[in-house]
Amino acid sequence: MSASVLVVEDDLDLLGLLEMLLQDAGHLVRTARDGAQALERVSEEMPALILLDMRMPVMNGWEFAREFRARHGRACPIVVVTAAENARLRAAEIEAEGFLAKPFDLDDVLRMVARFVPQPSGARA
Protein backbone atom coordinates (compact mmCIF):
# COMPACT_ATOMS: atom_id res chain seq x y z
CA MET A 1 0.00 0.00 0.00
CA SER A 2 1.36 3.36 -1.01
CA ALA A 3 1.43 6.23 1.45
CA SER A 4 -0.26 8.54 -1.03
CA VAL A 5 -3.27 10.74 -0.29
CA LEU A 6 -5.95 10.97 -2.99
CA VAL A 7 -7.62 14.39 -3.01
CA VAL A 8 -11.00 14.41 -4.80
CA GLU A 9 -12.20 17.98 -5.35
CA ASP A 10 -13.77 19.74 -8.32
CA ASP A 11 -12.68 23.26 -7.35
CA LEU A 12 -9.22 23.61 -8.91
CA ASP A 13 -8.14 26.27 -6.43
CA LEU A 14 -9.01 24.12 -3.46
CA LEU A 15 -7.50 21.09 -5.12
CA GLY A 16 -4.26 23.01 -5.72
CA LEU A 17 -4.27 24.24 -2.15
CA LEU A 18 -4.67 20.80 -0.61
CA GLU A 19 -2.06 19.41 -2.98
CA MET A 20 0.50 22.07 -2.06
CA LEU A 21 -0.29 21.82 1.64
CA LEU A 22 0.08 18.06 1.79
CA GLN A 23 3.16 18.07 -0.43
CA ASP A 24 4.74 20.69 1.81
CA ALA A 25 4.08 18.32 4.71
CA GLY A 26 5.88 15.58 2.78
CA HIS A 27 2.91 13.54 1.62
CA LEU A 28 2.64 11.96 -1.76
CA VAL A 29 -0.46 13.48 -3.31
CA ARG A 30 -2.64 12.37 -6.20
CA THR A 31 -5.68 14.24 -7.40
CA ALA A 32 -9.01 13.65 -9.05
CA ARG A 33 -11.65 16.16 -10.14
CA ASP A 34 -14.71 14.00 -9.77
CA GLY A 35 -15.87 10.62 -8.55
CA ALA A 36 -15.28 8.85 -11.85
CA GLN A 37 -11.67 10.03 -12.06
CA ALA A 38 -11.21 9.06 -8.44
CA LEU A 39 -12.35 5.51 -9.16
CA GLU A 40 -9.73 5.30 -11.94
CA ARG A 41 -7.00 6.55 -9.64
CA VAL A 42 -8.03 4.05 -6.98
CA SER A 43 -7.99 1.15 -9.41
CA GLU A 44 -4.50 2.19 -10.58
CA GLU A 45 -3.21 2.32 -7.05
CA MET A 46 -4.92 2.15 -3.67
CA PRO A 47 -4.10 5.31 -1.66
CA ALA A 48 -3.63 5.45 2.09
CA LEU A 49 -6.40 8.01 2.48
CA ILE A 50 -9.08 9.67 0.35
CA LEU A 51 -10.08 13.29 1.00
CA LEU A 52 -13.50 13.46 -0.61
CA ASP A 53 -15.53 16.48 -1.62
CA MET A 54 -19.26 15.70 -1.80
CA ARG A 55 -20.61 18.14 -4.38
CA MET A 56 -18.96 17.35 -7.70
CA PRO A 57 -20.01 16.95 -11.31
CA VAL A 58 -19.98 13.65 -13.22
CA MET A 59 -19.99 11.50 -10.10
CA ASN A 60 -20.55 13.09 -6.72
CA GLY A 61 -18.96 12.11 -3.44
CA TRP A 62 -21.90 10.07 -2.29
CA GLU A 63 -22.01 8.03 -5.51
CA PHE A 64 -18.26 7.58 -5.45
CA ALA A 65 -18.32 6.34 -1.87
CA ARG A 66 -21.07 3.82 -2.63
CA GLU A 67 -19.21 2.53 -5.67
CA PHE A 68 -15.90 2.46 -3.80
CA ARG A 69 -17.38 0.47 -0.91
CA ALA A 70 -18.96 -1.96 -3.32
CA ARG A 71 -15.68 -2.59 -5.15
CA HIS A 72 -13.06 -2.21 -2.47
CA GLY A 73 -14.89 -2.38 0.87
CA ARG A 74 -12.83 -0.65 3.52
CA ALA A 75 -9.54 -0.88 1.71
CA CYS A 76 -8.81 2.75 2.50
CA PRO A 77 -10.27 5.30 4.92
CA ILE A 78 -12.35 8.17 3.55
CA VAL A 79 -12.46 11.68 5.03
CA VAL A 80 -15.38 13.81 3.84
CA VAL A 81 -14.57 17.47 3.13
CA THR A 82 -17.74 19.47 2.72
CA ALA A 83 -19.69 22.54 3.82
CA ALA A 84 -19.93 22.96 7.57
CA GLU A 85 -23.69 22.64 7.98
CA ASN A 86 -23.94 19.03 6.94
CA ALA A 87 -20.42 17.60 7.06
CA ARG A 88 -21.15 15.29 9.99
CA LEU A 89 -24.39 14.08 8.42
CA ARG A 90 -22.81 13.43 5.03
CA ALA A 91 -19.93 11.58 6.67
CA ALA A 92 -22.38 9.38 8.56
CA GLU A 93 -24.34 8.65 5.38
CA ILE A 94 -21.37 7.09 3.65
CA GLU A 95 -19.84 5.74 6.86
CA ALA A 96 -16.72 7.81 6.37
CA GLU A 97 -13.84 7.50 8.79
CA GLY A 98 -13.68 11.25 9.36
CA PHE A 99 -14.89 14.63 8.19
CA LEU A 100 -13.55 18.12 7.70
CA ALA A 101 -15.97 21.01 7.60
CA LYS A 102 -15.44 23.67 4.95
CA PRO A 103 -14.08 26.25 5.48
CA PHE A 104 -11.28 24.28 7.06
CA ASP A 105 -8.23 25.28 8.98
CA LEU A 106 -4.98 24.06 7.42
CA ASP A 107 -3.71 22.67 10.72
CA ASP A 108 -6.92 20.67 11.06
CA VAL A 109 -6.38 19.21 7.61
CA LEU A 110 -2.82 18.17 8.44
CA ARG A 111 -3.89 16.74 11.78
CA MET A 112 -6.71 14.76 10.19
CA VAL A 113 -4.42 13.38 7.47
CA ALA A 114 -1.76 12.48 10.03
CA ARG A 115 -4.34 10.36 11.87
CA PHE A 116 -4.51 8.00 8.92
CA VAL A 117 -1.23 8.43 7.05
CA PRO A 118 2.05 8.12 8.92
CA GLN A 119 4.13 11.29 8.56
CA PRO A 120 6.79 10.42 5.97
CA SER A 121 10.37 10.86 6.98
CA GLY A 122 12.06 13.91 5.49
CA ALA A 123 8.93 16.00 5.67
CA ARG A 124 9.42 19.72 5.42
CA ALA A 125 9.03 21.43 8.75
Add this chain to the structure above:
Amino acid sequence: MERSGLAAPASTATQEGERPPAGAVPSRWWRALPSALPRIVIVYAVFGLLWIAFSDRLLSVLVPDPVLRDRLQTVKGAFYVLITSVLLYELVRRGQRRLVSFGTEIRAAVESMLDGVMVFDRAGIVEANRAAVQLLGASRKGEILGELERFVNLYQPRLSDGTPIDAPGLRGWLSARSDHGGREVVLRRRDGRDIVVNVSAAPILAPDSSGLTISVFRDVSRSHRLEAMRDEFLATAAHELKTPLAVVKAYAQLVQRRTPAEAPALAVVQRQVDRMTGLVQHLLDASRLRLEPGFGPRERFDLRLLVSDVLDQMRAAGPGHTLTLEGPGAVLVEGDRDRIARVVHSLLDNAVRFSPRGGPIEVQVTEGAGEAQVSVADHGLGIPFDRQERIFERYYRAHAGTLEDYGGLGLSLDLSREIVARHGGRIWFESTPGQGSTFHFTLPSRREGPS
Protein backbone atom coordinates in the same frame (compact mmCIF):
# COMPACT_ATOMS: atom_id res chain seq x y z
CA MET B 1 -90.58 67.35 -2.09
CA GLU B 2 -89.02 63.99 -1.54
CA ARG B 3 -85.54 63.59 -2.93
CA SER B 4 -84.12 60.52 -4.50
CA GLY B 5 -81.83 60.23 -1.50
CA LEU B 6 -84.76 59.08 0.53
CA ALA B 7 -85.78 56.44 -1.92
CA ALA B 8 -86.49 52.93 -0.77
CA PRO B 9 -83.55 50.72 0.27
CA ALA B 10 -83.69 48.95 -3.06
CA SER B 11 -81.39 51.49 -4.68
CA THR B 12 -78.29 50.50 -2.76
CA ALA B 13 -74.77 50.30 -4.01
CA THR B 14 -75.15 46.64 -4.89
CA GLN B 15 -77.59 47.39 -7.70
CA GLU B 16 -75.68 50.05 -9.47
CA GLY B 17 -76.46 48.57 -12.88
CA GLU B 18 -80.17 49.24 -12.59
CA ARG B 19 -79.75 52.93 -12.01
CA PRO B 20 -80.95 55.51 -14.49
CA PRO B 21 -78.10 56.82 -16.61
CA ALA B 22 -76.30 60.14 -16.14
CA GLY B 23 -78.52 63.16 -15.70
CA ALA B 24 -80.63 61.78 -12.91
CA VAL B 25 -79.49 62.69 -9.40
CA PRO B 26 -77.69 59.58 -8.16
CA SER B 27 -78.91 57.97 -5.02
CA ARG B 28 -76.48 59.05 -2.36
CA TRP B 29 -77.90 58.23 1.03
CA TRP B 30 -75.34 60.25 2.95
CA ARG B 31 -76.46 63.44 1.22
CA ALA B 32 -79.98 62.89 2.38
CA LEU B 33 -78.96 62.46 5.99
CA PRO B 34 -78.23 66.04 7.05
CA SER B 35 -80.75 67.84 4.79
CA ALA B 36 -83.97 65.82 5.12
CA LEU B 37 -84.41 66.07 8.85
CA PRO B 38 -84.23 69.88 9.23
CA ARG B 39 -86.53 70.47 6.25
CA ILE B 40 -89.47 68.84 8.00
CA VAL B 41 -88.58 70.60 11.22
CA ILE B 42 -88.52 73.91 9.36
CA VAL B 43 -91.90 73.19 7.79
CA TYR B 44 -93.25 72.38 11.24
CA ALA B 45 -91.78 75.52 12.81
CA VAL B 46 -92.97 77.83 10.03
CA PHE B 47 -96.44 76.34 10.15
CA GLY B 48 -96.57 76.70 13.94
CA LEU B 49 -95.47 80.34 13.89
CA LEU B 50 -97.93 81.23 11.09
CA TRP B 51 -100.67 79.49 13.05
CA ILE B 52 -99.91 81.49 16.20
CA ALA B 53 -99.69 84.75 14.29
CA PHE B 54 -102.66 84.44 11.94
CA SER B 55 -105.12 81.75 13.06
CA ASP B 56 -107.02 84.11 15.42
CA ARG B 57 -107.10 86.89 12.85
CA LEU B 58 -108.30 84.48 10.15
CA LEU B 59 -111.00 83.16 12.43
CA SER B 60 -112.27 86.66 13.30
CA VAL B 61 -112.48 87.52 9.57
CA LEU B 62 -114.32 84.30 8.78
CA VAL B 63 -116.60 84.30 11.82
CA PRO B 64 -117.77 87.78 12.89
CA ASP B 65 -119.97 86.48 15.75
CA PRO B 66 -117.83 86.48 18.95
CA VAL B 67 -119.92 83.75 20.70
CA LEU B 68 -119.63 81.36 17.80
CA ARG B 69 -115.92 82.29 17.50
CA ASP B 70 -115.31 81.30 21.14
CA ARG B 71 -116.97 77.97 20.51
CA LEU B 72 -114.93 77.39 17.37
CA GLN B 73 -111.69 77.92 19.33
CA THR B 74 -111.88 74.25 20.43
CA VAL B 75 -112.31 73.10 16.84
CA LYS B 76 -109.36 75.26 15.83
CA GLY B 77 -107.23 73.61 18.53
CA ALA B 78 -108.29 70.15 17.33
CA PHE B 79 -107.51 71.16 13.76
CA TYR B 80 -104.01 72.30 14.85
CA VAL B 81 -103.36 68.98 16.64
CA LEU B 82 -104.48 67.10 13.53
CA ILE B 83 -102.16 69.05 11.22
CA THR B 84 -99.14 68.71 13.52
CA SER B 85 -99.86 65.00 14.01
CA VAL B 86 -99.63 64.50 10.26
CA LEU B 87 -96.35 66.40 10.21
CA LEU B 88 -94.95 64.41 13.17
CA TYR B 89 -96.06 61.19 11.52
CA GLU B 90 -94.26 62.14 8.34
CA LEU B 91 -91.16 63.13 10.33
CA VAL B 92 -90.96 59.82 12.21
CA ARG B 93 -91.73 57.80 9.09
CA ARG B 94 -88.94 59.42 7.15
CA GLY B 95 -86.51 58.99 10.03
CA GLN B 96 -87.32 55.31 10.30
CA ARG B 97 -87.00 54.74 6.63
CA ARG B 98 -83.60 56.38 6.72
CA LEU B 99 -82.49 54.10 9.57
CA VAL B 100 -83.52 51.06 7.57
CA SER B 101 -81.74 52.45 4.55
CA PHE B 102 -78.64 53.25 6.62
CA GLY B 103 -78.45 49.68 8.02
CA THR B 104 -78.75 48.22 4.57
CA GLU B 105 -76.07 50.50 3.21
CA ILE B 106 -73.67 49.58 6.03
CA ARG B 107 -74.36 45.93 5.36
CA ALA B 108 -73.71 46.47 1.67
CA ALA B 109 -70.51 48.33 2.45
CA VAL B 110 -69.23 45.51 4.67
CA GLU B 111 -70.31 43.02 2.05
CA SER B 112 -68.33 44.92 -0.62
CA MET B 113 -65.15 45.12 1.47
CA LEU B 114 -62.11 43.40 0.02
CA ASP B 115 -61.02 42.16 3.43
CA GLY B 116 -62.86 39.27 5.01
CA VAL B 117 -65.12 40.37 7.85
CA MET B 118 -66.64 38.00 10.38
CA VAL B 119 -68.76 38.66 13.43
CA PHE B 120 -68.39 36.27 16.36
CA ASP B 121 -70.45 35.79 19.47
CA ARG B 122 -69.38 33.60 22.38
CA ALA B 123 -70.53 30.40 20.71
CA GLY B 124 -69.39 30.89 17.17
CA ILE B 125 -69.63 32.80 13.96
CA VAL B 126 -72.82 34.70 13.31
CA GLU B 127 -71.96 36.72 10.22
CA ALA B 128 -69.40 36.67 7.41
CA ASN B 129 -69.04 38.82 4.33
CA ARG B 130 -68.42 37.70 0.77
CA ALA B 131 -64.67 38.30 0.97
CA ALA B 132 -64.48 36.04 4.05
CA VAL B 133 -66.30 33.31 2.15
CA GLN B 134 -63.88 33.68 -0.76
CA LEU B 135 -60.84 33.87 1.50
CA LEU B 136 -61.70 30.54 3.09
CA GLY B 137 -62.60 28.96 -0.23
CA ALA B 138 -66.13 28.21 0.94
CA SER B 139 -68.94 28.10 -1.60
CA ARG B 140 -71.46 29.97 0.53
CA LYS B 141 -71.75 31.77 3.82
CA GLY B 142 -73.57 28.86 5.49
CA GLU B 143 -70.37 26.80 5.42
CA ILE B 144 -68.64 29.28 7.69
CA LEU B 145 -71.37 30.28 10.12
CA GLY B 146 -71.86 28.16 13.20
CA GLU B 147 -69.94 26.92 16.20
CA LEU B 148 -66.32 27.83 16.70
CA GLU B 149 -65.40 24.16 17.15
CA ARG B 150 -66.72 23.45 13.68
CA PHE B 151 -64.75 26.36 12.24
CA VAL B 152 -61.57 25.08 13.92
CA ASN B 153 -62.11 21.59 12.51
CA LEU B 154 -62.75 22.86 9.01
CA TYR B 155 -60.12 25.55 8.70
CA GLN B 156 -57.46 24.30 11.13
CA PRO B 157 -56.13 27.61 12.42
CA ARG B 158 -52.45 27.46 13.38
CA LEU B 159 -49.74 29.86 14.44
CA SER B 160 -47.02 30.46 11.90
CA ASP B 161 -44.78 27.88 13.61
CA GLY B 162 -47.46 25.23 13.15
CA THR B 163 -48.92 25.18 16.68
CA PRO B 164 -52.66 24.50 16.31
CA ILE B 165 -55.12 26.94 17.84
CA ASP B 166 -58.10 25.21 19.44
CA ALA B 167 -61.58 26.66 19.85
CA PRO B 168 -61.04 28.11 23.36
CA GLY B 169 -57.75 29.54 22.16
CA LEU B 170 -59.40 31.15 19.17
CA ARG B 171 -62.19 32.48 21.38
CA GLY B 172 -59.60 34.10 23.65
CA TRP B 173 -57.91 35.56 20.62
CA LEU B 174 -61.08 37.07 19.25
CA SER B 175 -62.35 38.49 22.51
CA ALA B 176 -59.19 40.52 23.03
CA ARG B 177 -58.73 43.74 21.13
CA SER B 178 -55.82 43.53 18.75
CA ASP B 179 -54.33 46.95 19.14
CA HIS B 180 -51.07 46.40 17.33
CA GLY B 181 -52.04 45.55 13.80
CA GLY B 182 -53.53 42.14 14.39
CA ARG B 183 -51.96 38.70 14.59
CA GLU B 184 -51.01 36.21 11.98
CA VAL B 185 -52.63 32.87 11.69
CA VAL B 186 -52.43 30.10 9.10
CA LEU B 187 -55.74 28.75 7.83
CA ARG B 188 -56.42 25.81 5.58
CA ARG B 189 -58.81 26.73 2.80
CA ARG B 190 -61.50 24.32 1.68
CA ASP B 191 -59.37 23.48 -1.37
CA GLY B 192 -56.57 22.36 0.94
CA ARG B 193 -54.33 25.35 0.29
CA ASP B 194 -52.80 27.05 3.32
CA ILE B 195 -53.01 30.80 3.58
CA VAL B 196 -51.45 33.22 6.04
CA VAL B 197 -54.05 35.62 7.34
CA ASN B 198 -53.69 38.72 9.44
CA VAL B 199 -56.59 38.86 11.87
CA SER B 200 -57.52 41.93 13.85
CA ALA B 201 -60.39 41.67 16.27
CA ALA B 202 -62.35 44.17 18.30
CA PRO B 203 -65.43 43.90 20.51
CA ILE B 204 -68.47 45.57 18.99
CA LEU B 205 -69.32 48.54 21.18
CA ALA B 206 -73.10 48.87 21.01
CA PRO B 207 -75.71 48.69 23.80
CA ASP B 208 -77.35 45.49 22.57
CA SER B 209 -74.29 43.67 21.25
CA SER B 210 -72.55 42.36 24.35
CA GLY B 211 -70.14 39.54 23.56
CA LEU B 212 -70.03 40.27 19.85
CA THR B 213 -66.66 40.80 18.23
CA ILE B 214 -65.84 41.84 14.71
CA SER B 215 -62.74 40.49 13.01
CA VAL B 216 -61.08 41.61 9.83
CA PHE B 217 -59.17 38.91 7.94
CA ARG B 218 -56.56 39.96 5.43
CA ASP B 219 -54.71 37.50 3.24
CA VAL B 220 -50.99 38.20 3.68
CA SER B 221 -49.77 34.99 2.02
CA ARG B 222 -48.20 36.93 -0.79
CA SER B 223 -46.07 39.15 1.41
CA HIS B 224 -45.17 36.07 3.42
CA ARG B 225 -44.05 34.28 0.31
CA LEU B 226 -41.97 37.31 -0.66
CA GLU B 227 -40.41 37.37 2.77
CA ALA B 228 -39.61 33.67 2.57
CA MET B 229 -38.08 34.21 -0.87
CA ARG B 230 -35.96 37.04 0.46
CA ASP B 231 -34.77 34.81 3.29
CA GLU B 232 -33.98 32.04 0.87
CA PHE B 233 -32.12 34.48 -1.32
CA LEU B 234 -30.10 35.72 1.65
CA ALA B 235 -29.30 32.14 2.66
CA THR B 236 -28.15 31.28 -0.86
CA ALA B 237 -26.16 34.48 -1.28
CA ALA B 238 -24.47 33.98 2.08
CA HIS B 239 -23.66 30.41 1.24
CA GLU B 240 -22.21 31.37 -2.13
CA LEU B 241 -20.05 34.05 -0.51
CA LYS B 242 -18.62 31.67 2.05
CA THR B 243 -16.86 29.40 -0.43
CA PRO B 244 -14.55 31.99 -2.06
CA LEU B 245 -13.84 33.48 1.37
CA ALA B 246 -12.74 30.09 2.60
CA VAL B 247 -10.41 29.68 -0.39
CA VAL B 248 -8.85 33.13 0.15
CA LYS B 249 -8.27 32.37 3.79
CA ALA B 250 -6.77 28.97 3.13
CA TYR B 251 -4.33 30.40 0.58
CA ALA B 252 -3.36 33.15 3.00
CA GLN B 253 -2.59 30.44 5.54
CA LEU B 254 -0.61 28.46 3.00
CA VAL B 255 1.48 31.44 1.93
CA GLN B 256 2.03 32.32 5.57
CA ARG B 257 3.45 28.85 6.16
CA ARG B 258 5.71 29.05 3.17
CA THR B 259 6.99 32.61 3.75
CA PRO B 260 7.02 33.27 7.48
CA ALA B 261 8.46 36.75 6.84
CA GLU B 262 5.06 37.90 5.52
CA ALA B 263 3.20 36.50 8.51
CA PRO B 264 1.99 39.85 9.95
CA ALA B 265 0.48 41.01 6.65
CA LEU B 266 -1.11 37.65 5.97
CA ALA B 267 -2.52 37.60 9.48
CA VAL B 268 -4.40 40.79 8.59
CA VAL B 269 -5.77 39.15 5.45
CA GLN B 270 -6.98 36.25 7.52
CA ARG B 271 -8.47 38.44 10.23
CA GLN B 272 -10.45 40.46 7.70
CA VAL B 273 -11.59 37.33 5.92
CA ASP B 274 -12.73 35.97 9.28
CA ARG B 275 -14.65 39.15 9.92
CA MET B 276 -16.39 38.92 6.59
CA THR B 277 -17.10 35.24 7.11
CA GLY B 278 -18.64 36.17 10.45
CA LEU B 279 -20.96 38.68 8.80
CA VAL B 280 -21.93 36.22 6.12
CA GLN B 281 -22.54 33.54 8.72
CA HIS B 282 -24.72 35.99 10.60
CA LEU B 283 -26.81 36.61 7.51
CA LEU B 284 -27.06 32.90 6.90
CA ASP B 285 -28.13 32.23 10.49
CA ALA B 286 -30.73 34.98 10.43
CA SER B 287 -32.34 33.79 7.23
CA ARG B 288 -32.15 30.14 8.19
CA LEU B 289 -33.78 30.75 11.54
CA ARG B 290 -36.66 32.42 9.69
CA LEU B 291 -36.97 29.59 7.24
CA GLU B 292 -36.93 26.87 9.88
CA PRO B 293 -39.51 27.77 12.47
CA GLY B 294 -38.78 24.77 14.73
CA PHE B 295 -36.05 24.17 17.27
CA GLY B 296 -32.47 23.22 16.67
CA PRO B 297 -30.89 20.32 18.51
CA ARG B 298 -31.47 20.59 22.25
CA GLU B 299 -28.93 19.72 24.87
CA ARG B 300 -28.27 20.44 28.53
CA PHE B 301 -25.36 22.68 29.21
CA ASP B 302 -23.81 25.05 31.73
CA LEU B 303 -24.83 28.56 30.71
CA ARG B 304 -22.07 30.12 32.80
CA LEU B 305 -19.42 28.06 31.05
CA LEU B 306 -20.85 29.02 27.68
CA VAL B 307 -20.82 32.73 28.57
CA SER B 308 -17.27 32.40 29.82
CA ASP B 309 -16.22 30.73 26.54
CA VAL B 310 -17.79 33.51 24.50
CA LEU B 311 -16.08 36.09 26.72
CA ASP B 312 -12.73 34.43 26.04
CA GLN B 313 -13.34 34.64 22.28
CA MET B 314 -14.27 38.31 22.59
CA ARG B 315 -11.24 39.10 24.71
CA ALA B 316 -9.04 37.50 22.08
CA ALA B 317 -10.69 39.50 19.29
CA GLY B 318 -11.22 42.96 20.71
CA PRO B 319 -8.78 44.60 23.08
CA GLY B 320 -9.59 47.89 24.79
CA HIS B 321 -12.52 46.71 26.87
CA THR B 322 -12.46 45.06 30.26
CA LEU B 323 -14.85 42.16 30.19
CA THR B 324 -15.78 40.72 33.57
CA LEU B 325 -18.00 37.80 34.49
CA GLU B 326 -19.83 37.52 37.78
CA GLY B 327 -22.12 34.87 39.11
CA PRO B 328 -22.34 31.67 41.09
CA GLY B 329 -21.26 28.28 39.80
CA ALA B 330 -22.78 26.22 37.04
CA VAL B 331 -26.25 27.21 35.78
CA LEU B 332 -27.81 24.36 33.86
CA VAL B 333 -30.14 25.15 31.00
CA GLU B 334 -31.46 23.19 28.04
CA GLY B 335 -31.51 24.35 24.46
CA ASP B 336 -29.68 24.97 21.24
CA ARG B 337 -26.17 25.65 22.53
CA ASP B 338 -24.80 27.29 19.39
CA ARG B 339 -27.72 29.66 19.09
CA ILE B 340 -27.63 30.67 22.75
CA ALA B 341 -23.92 31.32 22.24
CA ARG B 342 -24.89 33.57 19.35
CA VAL B 343 -27.25 35.56 21.58
CA VAL B 344 -24.51 36.05 24.18
CA HIS B 345 -22.06 36.96 21.45
CA SER B 346 -24.47 39.48 19.92
CA LEU B 347 -25.11 41.21 23.22
CA LEU B 348 -21.38 41.38 23.98
CA ASP B 349 -20.60 42.50 20.46
CA ASN B 350 -23.12 45.34 20.79
CA ALA B 351 -21.77 46.28 24.22
CA VAL B 352 -18.24 46.53 22.78
CA ARG B 353 -19.39 48.22 19.58
CA PHE B 354 -21.32 50.94 21.35
CA SER B 355 -18.67 51.63 23.99
CA PRO B 356 -16.23 53.27 21.60
CA ARG B 357 -14.16 54.73 24.40
CA GLY B 358 -13.51 51.36 25.96
CA GLY B 359 -14.40 50.83 29.57
CA PRO B 360 -15.76 47.96 31.59
CA ILE B 361 -18.41 45.56 30.35
CA GLU B 362 -19.94 43.55 33.16
CA VAL B 363 -21.58 40.22 32.50
CA GLN B 364 -23.66 38.43 35.11
CA VAL B 365 -25.07 34.93 35.06
CA THR B 366 -27.60 34.37 37.82
CA GLU B 367 -30.30 31.87 38.64
CA GLY B 368 -33.56 32.17 40.50
CA ALA B 369 -37.24 31.18 40.36
CA GLY B 370 -36.72 28.52 37.72
CA GLU B 371 -34.93 30.93 35.43
CA ALA B 372 -31.36 31.50 34.43
CA GLN B 373 -30.54 35.09 33.60
CA VAL B 374 -27.68 36.65 31.68
CA SER B 375 -27.11 40.40 31.93
CA VAL B 376 -24.63 42.38 29.88
CA ALA B 377 -23.98 45.93 31.08
CA ASP B 378 -21.92 48.51 29.25
CA HIS B 379 -21.06 52.12 30.00
CA GLY B 380 -21.16 53.30 26.43
CA LEU B 381 -23.41 55.45 24.29
CA GLY B 382 -26.77 54.13 25.40
CA ILE B 383 -29.80 54.20 23.11
CA PRO B 384 -31.73 57.43 22.43
CA PHE B 385 -35.10 57.22 24.20
CA ASP B 386 -37.09 57.80 21.02
CA ARG B 387 -35.43 54.81 19.35
CA GLN B 388 -35.61 52.34 22.20
CA GLU B 389 -38.99 51.00 21.19
CA ARG B 390 -37.77 49.80 17.82
CA ILE B 391 -34.41 48.25 18.53
CA PHE B 392 -35.64 44.65 18.41
CA GLU B 393 -37.04 45.19 14.92
CA ARG B 394 -35.31 43.39 12.13
CA TYR B 395 -32.82 45.56 10.19
CA TYR B 396 -33.41 48.46 12.58
CA ARG B 397 -30.22 50.22 13.60
CA ALA B 398 -30.73 52.79 16.32
CA HIS B 399 -27.52 54.65 15.51
CA ALA B 400 -27.84 54.54 11.73
CA GLY B 401 -26.87 57.79 10.03
CA THR B 402 -25.42 59.36 13.18
CA LEU B 403 -21.79 60.05 14.02
CA GLU B 404 -22.13 57.15 16.41
CA ASP B 405 -22.93 54.63 13.70
CA TYR B 406 -20.47 51.88 14.47
CA GLY B 407 -21.77 49.44 11.91
CA GLY B 408 -23.54 46.12 12.18
CA LEU B 409 -26.29 44.61 10.04
CA GLY B 410 -29.23 45.34 12.31
CA LEU B 411 -29.98 41.64 12.58
CA SER B 412 -28.52 40.54 15.88
CA LEU B 413 -31.20 41.77 18.29
CA ASP B 414 -34.07 40.54 16.16
CA LEU B 415 -32.31 37.20 15.88
CA SER B 416 -31.57 37.14 19.63
CA ARG B 417 -35.16 37.85 20.53
CA GLU B 418 -36.34 35.09 18.22
CA ILE B 419 -33.90 32.57 19.68
CA VAL B 420 -34.71 33.48 23.28
CA ALA B 421 -38.46 33.37 22.61
CA ARG B 422 -38.16 29.91 21.10
CA HIS B 423 -36.51 28.71 24.28
CA GLY B 424 -39.35 30.10 26.38
CA GLY B 425 -37.28 32.98 27.71
CA ARG B 426 -37.49 36.77 27.69
CA ILE B 427 -35.15 39.50 26.53
CA TRP B 428 -35.21 43.16 27.56
CA PHE B 429 -32.97 46.11 28.32
CA GLU B 430 -32.52 49.32 30.20
CA SER B 431 -30.66 52.15 28.61
CA THR B 432 -29.81 55.75 29.38
CA PRO B 433 -28.31 57.83 26.59
CA GLY B 434 -24.76 58.81 27.51
CA GLN B 435 -24.57 56.29 30.34
CA GLY B 436 -24.85 52.92 28.71
CA SER B 437 -27.19 49.99 28.27
CA THR B 438 -27.86 46.75 30.10
CA PHE B 439 -29.38 43.86 28.19
CA HIS B 440 -30.87 40.86 29.97
CA PHE B 441 -32.24 37.57 28.80
CA THR B 442 -33.63 34.59 30.63
CA LEU B 443 -33.94 30.90 29.90
CA PRO B 444 -35.92 28.34 31.88
CA SER B 445 -33.32 26.65 34.11
CA ARG B 446 -32.98 22.87 34.29
CA ARG B 447 -31.51 22.17 37.67
CA GLU B 448 -33.61 19.06 38.18
CA GLY B 449 -35.13 16.55 35.87
CA PRO B 450 -33.71 13.80 33.67
CA SER B 451 -30.39 14.46 32.06
